[in-house]
Amino acid sequence: MRSVVVGGGHLAYFAIKALEEMDPRGRIIVIEFTSEKIDMLKKTFPFAEAVLSSIEDVEDYVSRNRFLIDVLVSATDSDALNLRYAKHAIKSGVPIVIAILNNPLNEPIFVKEGVKYVINPYKTITSKIKEVVGKFRVNVVYEFSKVDGGIYALKVENSKTLRKVKSFILKNDSPFFVLSADKRIRTCSVEDIQIGDVVYISCHDREVRGLLKRMGG
């Protein structure tokens, strides 16, 4: 698989690592704008090809290689550039185009501009804090990239919530597992869910929003 990563900063570092892990025999090309970073990239990622380019020439490179690029990851330090390159790659017919955000507030702009796969590296901060502190009603544990849904943690605090959660699972036939108050992870029937449990449900986003509404949250 031929992957092109634009940018050589810390965002790109994780993208290159993941691409190498997925396809160790694949071809990874990293496009960077400064020669110092190119030297660093060559040392850090000897398996990747580091290409020095100007900001303006990236689009030309993508256009010339559009028949060959399988994945393009736009991971520069500038969201404006990331959006520009991602949009150009989509227009050029690159099958998988991923943009990594620097500023999480820019996510709606990317989505509005038609970039389907936007990675917000800061998204886990909220869910992690909620999980560690343990004070939440619904916590978004994981959001799927290709489906509008994910894995949601629901804290069963009282009998009303217990009733709502049980009826939600039965109605939507959602897969779930439970983390008990005594830190045991267990699969069980709906009837065995107890007050104090945290129920991890996988379902569509709109379904969990509906549940939240019914729970008055």
Place this chain on the structure above:
Amino acid sequence: MRVVLAVLSIALAIFFGSKLGNLIMRNLSKFGRSFASKLAEIVKYFLIILGVVVAFSILSLDVIVLTGVSIGIFIVLLVSLRDVFSNYAGEIYLRVRRPFDEGDFIKIGRISGRVVSINSQDVELVSVKGERIVVPNQFFLKYPVVNVSSTTPSSIELKVIFKDVVPEEARKMVMETLNEIRPELFEEPKIVSISTKNGKTEVDLSLSVVNQQKTRWLIGRLSKGLYDRGVEVEIE
């Protein structure tokens, strides 16, 4: 007095047209800004024309004649621009139903390709061979669309035909050449079968790619790799 009322009706039509236009822009922008602004413009001008017709009727011009003329113009417009309207209807369907997005690989009728852009009149695709295909939006109302997931790798089945090469040697050469193109593939390439027919060795291959436009390039690389090893092959 009649002139004042006529002017008032036109003014009101302009006012409500622009208000309704803004309302449409606000509420339908989620389906795309250009789409919403186009719809807002259509509604706005429709109301203005309506206001003008009302103004004429206030000025005592024969309403029946005016209505007849309006209907006539409307029918002529509808007939002459039926394809354009049909394409707009197609756009509404694509924006609301969203059967695919930009970047998806789709099949419609005998055409297939990756969606580059969804426009008001057409959808632009890039075929596996790299050709730009423009599909009028009305096609999406008439034919079923198959949305082959944008990121699903597809399998290319190839047959490499050798003359005067024994199967073992053919396998070795094909494997060596496949190793050279492996970095461009999604998975390890597979030799499905090797057979001999009429003195020719046929090697069936399965290659997995994400970017279907790469197919022609891969075939070229494969035949070049084998040519560099001293054999000429046919690839189907």
